[in-house]
Amino acid sequence: MLGKTYPGQDCSAARALEIVGERWTLLILRDAMFRGYVRYSQFTESLGIATNILARRLEGLVAAGLMEIRTPMSRSDHVEYHLTRKGLDLKPVIVALTQWGDAWLGPGPVTFRDAATGAEVSLGFQTADGRAPEVGAVVARRRTPPTI
Amino acid sequence: MLGKTYPGQDCSAARALEIVGERWTLLILRDAMFRGYVRYSQFTESLGIATNILARRLEGLVAAGLMEIRTPMSRSDHVEYHLTRKGLDLKPVIVALTQWGDAWLGPGPVTFRDAATGAEVSLGFQTADGRAPEVGAVVARRRTPPTI
Numbered sequence: 001m002l003g004k005t006y007p008g009q010d011c012s013a014a015r016a017l018e019i020v021g022e023r024w025t026l027l028i029l030r031d032a033m034f035r036g037y038v039r040y041s042q043f044t045e046s047l048g049i050a051t052n053i054l055a056r057r058l059e060g061l062v063a064a065g066l067m068e069i070r071t072p073m074s075r076s077d078h079v080e081y082h083l084t085r086k087g088l089d090l091k092p093v094i095v096a097l098t099q100w101g102d103a104w105l106g107p108g109p110v111t112f113r114d115a116a117t118g119a120e121v122s123l124g125f126q127t128a129d130g131r132a133p134e135v136g137a138v139v140a141r142r143r144t145p146p147t148i
Numbered sequence: 149m150l151g152k153t154y155p156g157q158d159c160s161a162a163r164a165l166e167i168v169g170e171r172w173t174l175l176i177l178r179d180a181m182f183r184g185y186v187r188y189s190q191f192t193e194s195l196g197i198a199t200n201i202l203a204r205r206l207e208g209l210v211a212a213g214l215m216e217i218r219t220p221m222s223r224s225d226h227v228e229y230h231l232t233r234k235g236l237d238l239k240p241v242i243v244a245l246t247q248w249g250d251a252w253l254g255p256g257p258v259t260f261r262d263a264a265t266g267a268e269v270s271l272g273f274q275t276a277d278g279r280a281p282e283v284g285a286v287v288a289r290r291r292t293p294p295t296i
Contacts, residue, residue, distance in 0.1 A: 004171070006175065008196055009175065009195075010256070010257050011175075011178070011246070011249075011256055011257070011258075012245070012246040012247075012248075012249025012250045012253065012255075012256030012258075013174065013175070013178055013242050013245040013246045013249060013256075014175055014178075014249075015249045015253045015256070016245040016246070016248050016249040016253065017174060017175070017245060019253075020245075021169075021171065021174070023152070023169065026161065026165060026169070027154065027157065027159075027161070027162055027165070030159070030161055030162075034287065034288035035288075047157075048156055086252050088283055088284060089248055089251065089252065089283060090244075090248055091283050091286060092240075092244040092247070092248070092271060092272075092273070092283070093241065093244040093245055093248065094161050095244075095273070095286070096238075096240040096241040096243075096244045096271070097160070097161040097164040097165060097168075097241055098159070098160040098161040098164070099160075099240070100160075100164050100237055100238055100240070100241065101159075101160025101161060101162075101163045101164040102160045103237065104234050104237065105160065105163045105164065105167075107160075107291065108158070108159055108160030108161075108163070108291075109158050109159065109160075109290055109291055110159075110160075110288040110289060110290055110291055111288070111289055111291050112273075112286050112287065112288055112289075113286070113287050113288075113289045114275055114279070114281040114285055114286065114287075115281075115285045115286070115287045116281070116285055117275070119275040119276065119277065119279070120275065120276060121273050121274070121275055121281055121286050122273070122274060122275075123240060123244070123271060123272070123273055123274075124240075124271070124272070124274055125240070125243070125260075125269050125270070125271055126269070126270060126271075126272055126274065127262055127265070127267040127268065127269055127270075128267065128268060129267065130278075131262070131267070133262040133263075133264070133269055135236060135237060135239050135240070136236060137262055137263045137264055138239060138243070138260050138261070138262065138263070138269050139182065139260070139261050139262075139263045140182035140183075140258040140259070140260055140261075141258060141259055141260075141261045142257055142258055143255065143256075143257055143258060143259050
């Protein structure tokens with residue numbers, strides 16, 4: 001079996017990828033976030049992936065707390081996979097990938113909007129005082145240890 | 149060989165993942181973006197991955213135009229892998245994964261800063277008129293076809 005962990009990587013991005021880095025996982029989340037899909041059959045139809053892989057990915061997402069299983073009262077023979085807040089919070093990752101694809105591979109079929117107002121939404125860097133640094137200006141710095 | 153494309157997915161995120169979705173690729177980009185690594189030996193040491201996999205990933209990044217090979221004048225026996233603008237523009241993907249990891253898996257070792265001012269930088273949703281919609285309010289809408 002292919003490894004999916006990144007041992008020795010003290011890095012939040014690496015740990016996030018241990019959960020969502022496997023093939024198909026982010027597209028399952030995309031379908032759940034932006035298409036409202038909750039049923040196995042919806043994901044199968046959208047993604048066209050082997051059922052054993054889809055089952056394993058959904059199981060992984062539930063185990064990691066990104067999705068939860070619900071059984072609708074009206075259809076007790078069905079299970080649904082609903083995003084948790086933890087799963088929903090990955091929305092910026094999908095949007096970041098989409099924006100990059102739009103910019104560098106050609107515009108895709110969707111834009112992102114504020115549901116309340118319809119205004120176009122983008123994802124960008126910002127500082128607490130409201131500036132928007134260029135991508136090249138954003139650097140990583142070791143977190144200052146808390147003073148005790 | 150494991151497939152890496154997502155045929156039938158008319159989606160910029162899926163197309164982006166065809167390029168950066170393979171295991172290790174985003175961590176190589178992280179090292180290039182935030183640690184300034186350019187040499188094969190730096191990536192090997194940082195990631196601890198098999199040399200054939202690293203070679204294949206770097207080759208893929210060069211082929212996709214995310215990195216370019218340079219030979220430093222002083223060391224003509226060395227090659228270096230430098231991010232292109234296309235590669236650098238994936239920074240928000242790494243930051244989005246990091247922010248999610250920090251929030252949901254526990255704080256990691258780094259924060260992001262504006263190199264010019266040292267101000268902490270975050271990645272967030274914003275509208276053209278300066279509002280910051282909640283993650284749940286951001287929806288995907290089919291792009292309006294251009295009127296001719």
